[in-house]
Amino acid sequence: MAMSKVGRMKLGSQGMEVSSQGLGCMSMSAFYGPPKPEPDMIALIHHAIQSGVTFLDTSDFYGPHTNELLLGKALKGEVREKVELATKFGARAREGKFEICGDPAYVREACEGSLKRLDIDSIDLYYQHRIDTRLPIEVTMGELKKLVEEGKIKYIGLSEASAATIRRAHAVHPITAVQLEWSLWSRDVEEEIIPTCRELGIGIVAYSPLGRGFFSSGTKIAENFTKEDYRQYMPRFQPENMQQNQTIFEKVNELATKKRCTPSQLALAWLHHQGNDVCPIPGTTKIENFNENIGALSVKLTPEELTEIESLADIVKGDRSGKEPTWKESDTPPLSSWKTAN
Template structure:
């Protein structure tokens, strides 16, 4: 297998592999944690294959995914990767809350550096936007962390166009991470154009529809009881039948192209532009190899249009309450916050 190529992410100088690896499912949310030695072997295999852009968060576990990556990247391996982690979702009294408070930003960064056992984080994202606090306040602390060398580049995840613009004024944003796939296309109207206008890289998470474009509704049969996908609207019986027809058509097109449905769904994203880096997650080496194979699938404009026409029919929201999406991530004006102080 040829090695995965490289791309520029954003306009601040960061370079990453053309495809990244989302590491969340190794430790959290998609069923029980997977065996550590197997996951370390998978991470090493990814790096040897040229997939060097690794994505984690202090929220995955919490903390256990960062600890896993810390072990996997010991020694010289660290120099071969671009490591992204996130802050902003913390557990308080048994509940999760979103926090962008400067003192917390610093505390979270120090915690991630320690768990990952590194001196500097390559790309540090605000995982979700704290809508109680002007984005400028959070960004001010992130800017200090860049100046101190604790982080190299700043990212936002699930941020609205207005939030992205305001943050970018304080310190250039290198990447915006957002859910983008054949069945999550709401970002195309405003968020993607905003990123492109400002020279911000685009990192697409859940590019396979949380595994749906790998095996369709059959996926549900293999999920463990504590897999949180079981609760997502698109996987509910009232929506699943309609969504199955989308998968069937994608599968049909993939067969014609001589690739798998997941490769077709990933190839569609790779064709969106040279500023887009999908980060499919997996816990199996064979799936990782298959994901890399998507880079070899070439699509014509006609095929792109045909694939896109299918996705218009998706049923169900991304999340049950919708609150953790970019649509609800505007923050108060800085003037209001200054007036309160």
Template sequence: MAKVGRMKLGSQGMEVSLQGLGCMSMSAFCGPPIPEPDMIALYHHAIQSGVTFLDTSDVYGPHTNELLLGKALKGGFREKVELATKFGIRTSEGKYEICGDPAYVREACEASLKRLDIDCIDLYYQHRIDTSLPIEVTIGELKKLVEEGKIKYIGLSEASPSTIRRAHAVHPITVVQLEWSLWSRDVEEEVIPTCRELGIGIVAYCPLGRGFFSSGTKLFENLQRDDFLKYLPRFQPENRQHNQTIFEKVNEFAAKKGCTSSQLALAWLHHQGNDVCPIPGTTKIENLNQNIGALSVKLTPEEMAEIESLADIVKGDRYGEGIRTWKDSDTPSLSSWKVV
């Protein structure tokens, strides 16, 4: 298999593999963790295949995925990868809360550096926006961490256009990570144009619709009891059959193209522009190889439009209540904010 190519991400000089690897499912939210040796072997296979852009977070586990990745990068692998991690979601009394307080930002960064056993994080994201304080306050602390050499580039995840603009005015934002796939396209209205106007790279998470574009409703046959997919609106019984018809249409189109449905969904994203890097997650080497194969699928503008029409009407929101997204990530203005 030919090695995965490279791309520029953002306007500050960051370079990554054309496709990344989302690491969440290896350690969190998707059933019991996979044995460490298997996941380390997957990491090494990805890196040797050219998939060097690795995406984790301190909340995956929590903490266990960063520890796993730290072990996997021993023996000379650290120098071969672009490592992204995130802060901003923490647990308190068994509940998740969002925090962008400067002291917490620094504490979280130091803890991630220690778990990953590295000196500098290549790309450090605010995982979710703390709407209780101005974004400028959080980015101000991240700017200090850049100046101290603890992080190279700053990213935002699930941020609104106004939040992105205000953050970018404090320190250049290199990447915005967002959910973007054939059935999650509302970010195309304002968020993505804002990123492009400002020269910010785009990282697409859940590019396979949380696995739906790999296997449709068969996805549910092997879900573990604690898999959070069971609770997402699009996967509820009242929406499942309608959405299955979307998968079947996409799968039929893929068969005509001589590829799998997941490769088609990924290829659609790769064709969105040279500033877009999808980060599909997997726990299996064969799936990783298949995802890499999407880079060989070529689509004409007419085929792109036809594929989009197949997934035009999806039933169910991408998240249930209580999960903050870009739609409600606006923060107070600096002038109106008072430190208590």
């Protein structure tokens, strides 16, 4: 399949425009095995931009910090003007433990750190990576609003937030995008989160749209996990669940063969057909996989094919993540409680 032309889309209703598919950069530096060679990753980022994929996604938690530093190097000079750069704050490792923080002073400190590492004057889209359920969302949003007013960030996003939290945050300052895990085997967000975003005019950014790589090769993916790859601890990749999940992959593969595309392309095409407010951000560390991913933009699916594909999600086995908090637990205390306490 020839490489597709990557179009543009409006993300949310605040004026942000991005490429219709983005590039998740996390796996270049962290979590899916050891960090990849810097020159290769910079070459991949430049190839993505030249191909029209200009919406790049990182976080201060990836590494930590090393992924932002990589992007800072890749986007030196005129390249910066060609991209829409998203990064995140709020998740950090302290004394070996995972911690979520939305405290105003920390928000500002994290933003300054990201600006420095990325070597930029302003962050295009700044997400709260995970919601701090210890304090009201209005408190965190108040600081983010100040950062917008100071020109340090252009647009605000939330990641893994509940519908109630999204509404409360949006009332303080308009949210441009909500990032969430959405794929053929992670569809629980369709019940409440997606409709809330659509009602409020918030863009939807789908991370792990290939099921953390599952829809590229099925159970075979687990054979290549290194000791640094945290997917080996995720419930869906456990041997007791993998056998049933392989059935999903085989059915996707069967449909893909009929469509003359790859299973990855079919899984991504399904997301592209969910609406023009959805931007998937598949990650990769290989140029050939990147080229395959943008090929998904050429795959057209009929309503019957979409129904057939969607019937597969019912048989997935295992939770989508381990102990990490998700949007189901991400409601925050009322603002009154914070005012009383402070």
